[in-house]
Each structure stands twice: as C-alpha cells, then as structure tokens.
Amino acid sequence: MTREYGPLEDIAWFAGNSVETPQIVGCKEPNEFGLYDMLGNVWEWCWDLYDPAVYGEYRVFKGGGWADDERGCLVTNRRRSHPTFRVEDLGFRVARSIK
Template sequence: MVAVPPGRVTLSDRRTQRIWPVDVAAFQMAAFPVTQSLYAQVIGQRPSTARGDQLPVESVSWEDAVQFCNALSQREGLMPAYRFHADDTAEWDVSADGYRLPTEAEWEHACRAGTTGPRYGQLDEVAWYRGNSHGQIHPVGGKQPNAWGLYDVLGNVWNWCWDIYDAEMYGTYRLLRGGGWFDEHWSCRASVRRRSHPTLRIDDVGFRIARSLPSRP
C-alpha cells in the first residue's frame, strides 16, 4: 500500500457539462492492481480469462471487487468497509479501517500524482494499451510508476471505483477508470470515465484497493 497525500482534483461530466472540484483526504492505495495470485489466496477462485499469478485479476465484477475487499479485511483482522443488503446493494461504512475500492476522485488524484496533463508520463512508458500490448494483458509492474509509486494506473486493466456513474441516466452503473490493454490511446488518460453494470465481467476490467487513514481525535 502506498501513501497518497491529500489534495484537490477537478472532475467533469461530459453529458451534463458539469465540472466540480473535490477535496481528497490522505489515504492509501495499492501500488499494483489486485493480482490473480492474491485474488486466489483470498477468494479461492481464478476467474480470469488469461492465466498467470502476476497478471491482474480480470473478469471480475464490481460486486466481486467489493466482496474481495471485505474478505481481505477479515483475513487481516480489519473492519470490513462494506455492508450488504438483501437486494444486493452495498453500503460503505466510512469509519471502517478495512480495504475498499477508491472513489473516483481518489483514483484520479492518485493517478495524476501532482501532474496536470492527460497522463503522468509518456504513454508507451507507463501503460499497456492497444498500441503496445500485442493484444494481451501483462504482468503488473512492467511499466514505469507515477511519481507516487503507483504502477499500471493507466492501461492493462480498467479499475472499478466505488461511485455510481450517473444515477439519473444509468441507474446503478458504476465507474471505471484507467483504460485497458485493448483500448486505443485516447482511453488511457487520467480524466477518462467509463461506466458499466456492477455485475459485468470482462477480460479488460480489474480493480485496485484502497484504505482510509484513521481520523485524528
């Protein structure tokens, strides 16, 4: 887990043409997307289409990702971040110290790592995408990290975020960020947003985990 300092990020929505700033508190984010090895250790399953311990886990839904966060928290003696209801919805207990998905604002703030351009480095140096992936996913950590030590924030696999994309237009669809190994260069940018149903499983979507820092008394 990497310490991400506090800061402010500006988010935007293309449909509504809305732009809004978000203050982000300090938190922790995993240096790498969750790997197939870690997922198998915690959940006991290997759902991915491609196989390899150090490949990012993929073909996991948003629902799978939040269940993983709770299972990992319980394994490490932490308070699970999510409560699940009979209708399959999840509620985030913001006081919990366990693992969770990053919010959209946290993800973009961590991705940018203090930069203001579309990417935190030259695309071919920091990301696996259609132009250099040779049509396949790659082991985590094979490209340069950003200034805060986070690898594969862009490219390789899309990252599920906690947030609902646009409840008015798309209901329960959740946010995806970062671009993947099959995407063109324009999708692998810090500001690009994608949406999907929380039950979607596809071979270019994975996730990375975050943790809140304890509040000071």
C-alpha cells in the same frame, strides 16, 4: 505534468504495446506519483455511482485497458456499466496501506 502523468509507453500497457493481452502489474515505470498501472492494462472499477438518478446502480470504471488505443488511456476517461458487466480488460485494484 501531462494528462497521462508520464510518457504513456513507459507507464502503461495499451493496444500498441500489450501484445493483445493483460500484462503483469508493476512491469512498467510508476507514474509521477509513484503509482504503478494507473492507466492501461485493465480498466478499473470504482466505487462511485455514475449518475444514480439516470443510471441506477451503474458504477464507474476508469483508466483504459490493454485493448485501447493511446487516446483511450487517460486519467480523464470514465465509463459506466452495471456491476455485473464482464469483459477481458476490466478489473479492480487491490490496495493496502503501508504504515
């Protein structure tokens, strides 16, 4: 298993293949866990706080976006900002449980 969970070109949209815009979800292959678009396309807001003692309400976002180089689209990449922060390649994941 690699830190990208599969060949990045096959599973993620990034600066080298995105044509400088977000792409429709699910057009790339799923990663090794069967999940789509976990890297690249848009950074994803997370619920956890970055470091409340230092940054207060700053939240975490992960995964890299369509404007990032390949090295920016890693599972281990984590950034932070205030929840009111807005930028083109930052969003959130809508998930549902299938039972």
